[in-house]
Amino acid sequence: MNSPALRTGLIILLAIAAIALYSSIFIVQQTQYALVLRFGAVQSALREPGPYFKVPMIDTVTYFDKRVLDLDLPVQTILSADRQNLEVDAFTRYRIVDPLKFYQAVGSIPLANQRLASFTNSVMRNVLASASRDAIVRTDRSQLMQRIQEDVNRQAQSLGIEMIDVRLTRVDLPAANSQAVYQRMRTEREREAADLRANGQQQAQTIRARAERDATVIRAEANRQSEELRGKGDADRNRILADAFSQDPDFFAFFRSLQAYETGLKGETRLVLSPNSDFFRYFNDPAGRSKSGQAPVPPAQPAPAQ
Numbered sequence: 001m002n003s004p005a006l007r008t009g010l011i012i013l014l015a016i017a018a019i020a021l022y023s024s025i026f027i028v029q030q031t032q033y034a035l036v037l038r039f040g041a042v043q044s045a046l047r048e049p050g051p052y053f054k055v056p057m058i059d060t061v062t063y064f065d066k067r068v069l070d071l072d073l074p075v076q077t078i079l080s081a082d083r084q085n086l087e088v089d090a091f092t093r094y095r096i097v098d099p100l101k102f103y104q105a106v107g108s109i110p111l112a113n114q115r116l117a118s119f120t121n122s123v124m125r126n127v128l129a130s131a132s133r134d135a136i137v138r139t140d141r142s143q144l145m146q147r148i149q150e151d152v153n154r155q156a157q158s159l160g161i162e163m164i165d166v167r168l169t170r171v172d173l174p175a176a177n178s179q180a181v182y183q184r185m186r187t188e189r190e191r192e193a194a195d196l197r198a199n200g201q202q203q204a205q206t207i208r209a210r211a212e213r214d215a216t217v218i219r220a221e222a223n224r225q226s227e228e229l230r231g232k233g234d235a236d237r238n239r240i241l242a243d244a245f246s247q248d249p250d251f252f253a254f255f256r257s258l259q260a261y262e263t264g265l266k267g268e269t270r271l272v273l274s275p276n277s278d279f280f281r282y283f284n285d286p287a288g289r290s291k292s293g294q295a296p297v298p299p300a301q302p303a304p305a306q
Helices: 002-024 099-105 109-128 133-139 141-159 175-247 249-264 278-284
Strands: 025-028 032-038 041-046 050-053 059-065 069-072 076-079 085-096 161-172
Touching (some): 025 032, 032 099, 099 141, 109 161, 133 141, 133 161, 175 249
Antiparallel strands (some): 032 041, 032 059, 069 085, 085 161
16 A cells, blocks of 8 residues: 555656756857856856756756857948038947856847947947048048947947957948939049040140141152252263263264154154155165255254253
8 A cells, every 4th residue: 555655656756856857957058158047146157068057946047149149230321521421331240258247238139239239320420420431431441440340349348248340331322412423423524534535636636737747848858859869860861961972973863863753753643844854864864964965963962960
């Protein structure tokens, strides 16, 4: 009678012990921090992974992620130092380095994201308000992001958080101003293009005028040289003819008459001449004497070369 009741009591006790043992053991993963709480008060902060024990039904365990966390910030409009409205889109990356301070300051990641967003937006407004649009967009962007990260990190230390990175992903003009800025940029580029075309045309005219002047000088020089060469050639020709005439006047007269026959009797030629004309004296007499028996008059001697 007592044996079955004792057996049942032992089973119940073992079951209670197993449940108590199971509920008293918890495991901290490598990517987690853990806080053991007793009635809301922190008993211990666990940073290392492994199995741990707690008081069942009394202690509770809160876990926090120790990995790098991302926070996307909403787009906000910021006024730069040169009075330009800019739409800035940014994001941050952070991690929890002190779980106890983090729990005491914010208690959860959503609340921490709200506090970090407030810190980051405030710092971005202060830092970017002291820089010009060109500095934010192009020249000093990395330095500005570094300043924002350092300022936010100082404020986030009170939350047990370390800032890993702060990035400005997009910096644009508001949509209302984009078209006006685009039109102004287009006008400036068109003006620059017009200036370049005008300068190009001016240079082309200058080059063309210089080329025409050089061509005129070259042609004049060539004409001068050709006239000199032609004059020299004529002088040489006259000298050669004079030398030939002085060596044999009769042969020279005969040769000149043959040239005259060749020139005058080309094609269908009609000549109205007297039969006694000296033009045909070599037809009547091979010696070129006229019918009167006189010797032919030699042609005029060419003028000597100048």
